[in-house]
Amino acid sequence: MSKLNIIFILGTLEEHKCGVSDYVRRVCAYLGKKEYNCTCIAINDKHICTEKRIRTKLTGTENIELLRLSSKITWWERIQITKKRIEALNPNLVSIQFVPYAFNSKGLALPLIALILFTSKKVKWHIMFHELWVLQNNNDSIKNIIKRIIGEAQKTIILAITYICRPNIVHVSNHSYQLRLASYGICSDILPVFSNIPFIPIKETITKNSNSWKFVIFGRITEFWNPYELLANVEKARIKHGIDHCEFLSIGKTGERGKRIWQDINILAKTLYPAFTFHYKGEISQEEISLHLQTSDFGLSTTPSALLQKSGSVAAMLSHGLPVIVSRISGQHDTLKKTLMERERFILLNKDFQDKLGTVNKIDRPTDSFYEIIKKFESDLSRAYN
Incomplete structure (x- = not known):
């Protein structure tokens, strides 16, 4: 059985500096051990200064490609590189890991609209909304009026991205986001965030004051x-x-x-x-x-x-x-x-x-929710590309 190809689009792939980067790396490390080939494309990587692009493999894998495009090169060039990579790989699914401020300092992710418009209409899309638009504040200070304007612009862009690419599946991490999208006719499934911090057992015995x-x-x-x-x-x-x-x-x-x-x-x-x-x-x-x-x-x-x-x-x-x-x-x-x-x-x-x-205590044997969440992720994605 041939492996399934998935491309992840995100802002940066800098390790331990961005929660979404660590999230995608862990997801891909798991999927790579199964029937998937994954490519991660960081299209606005501010952590690259000396080169236009860096192309590597995820540590410990052979089938997880990391492509990092510097924020210092023009958006037109980044869009063209990403478009060509998508066309070359002909993926089963392209997953946008969306955080507004990952693609623009004001949270105005207009380049994503351009990328979607220039990419083949045959592409099947998935969006994980890690964040949505900034909510409006009733305070009428200049600062909050500016925030309201930015929030409205962010909302318009997010709705445009969703309507243009017509994603096969949309994920959000919480019920609040689900309700906000539903109010604009966008259906989404909840995929909670897992921990990016592994449980590393303490080697030495640490004495703690019980009082x-x-x-x-x-x-x-x-x-x-x-x-x-x-x-x-x-x-x-x-x-x-x-x-x-x-x-x-x-x-x-x-x-x-x-x-x-x-x-x-x-x-x-x-x-x-x-x-x-x-x-x-x-x-x-x-x-x-x-x-x-x-x-x-x-x-x-x-x-x-x-x-x-x-x-x-x-x-x-x-x-x-x-x-x-x-x-x-x-x-x-x-x-x-x-x-x-x-x-x-x-x-x-x-x-x-x-x-x-005084009554709620720690759990002696904590469990990692990652495996439960990643199984749901796999199940949902299979519906998207089938």
Whole structure:
């Protein structure tokens, strides 16, 4: 039986610098061991400076090609290179791994429309929307008016991409995105994000103080996250359950604004919460990330509850057995039911928070959701190209 050819289109293929790049690499590494040949084309790779293009194989594979096109060459040239590669391989499916800002600094992915228009109409398309357009804000400041304009432009482009390529299948990572697309007549299936951080067993025995709690926040800290209500409730729970000390650890790329927020929390806590300590690690290796996730008691998420399924950081916490504290509760009740209430691994910042913090424990033998998700991915794709 001849192998199936799939081409993945994304922004960059830089390893450990982009969640979508790591996502695609892991998917392809798995598919490559089965009846697939995969080609990954990064059409806006800002991590390439010295060459126009780099063509390699995925480490440890023979049938996974990586083609990285520098953002420094013209879009016309990148579109032509990609078009010719698609025509040469005649794939069963072309998968667009969509993040607006991966293709343009303003999130205006117009080059994708050009690529689709110039590519043969015989091509079968798949789109995975890792992100959609920026939602509008009612604030009438100049900054938010600009955001609204950009958001409307992003939405128009996303709808145009979908209508022009007429994808055989559309995936989204969460119910909120599914509802947003459905309101414009676009049907989609949910494919949750899996963890890009492997569980790496700790070689040495680490002694932990049983009368302390360790909280870890992994990745970006957004300006919309209000930590102060959370800290006040953790303090009440600490006293209620007789906990002596709470450690808060930030790991991964927080962003400059997130780093400042963390520093401000640290300064304030020294006065208000003397039993709390805060540490900032920043970008560290996968081994170190896995170590800190294993030695923590709780994960902290700054992601709105309706979008938890799209968070690779939340997936990493869950795959390491951590209960995840959700402090940004979305107003979408139906979405909340589907994403949170059916699972007992989330602790919501509500009236039950203090009790749950003392009763919800880590899972001793965490499981990786990757294999369950990738099987659904395979099943859905088979419907797309058959």
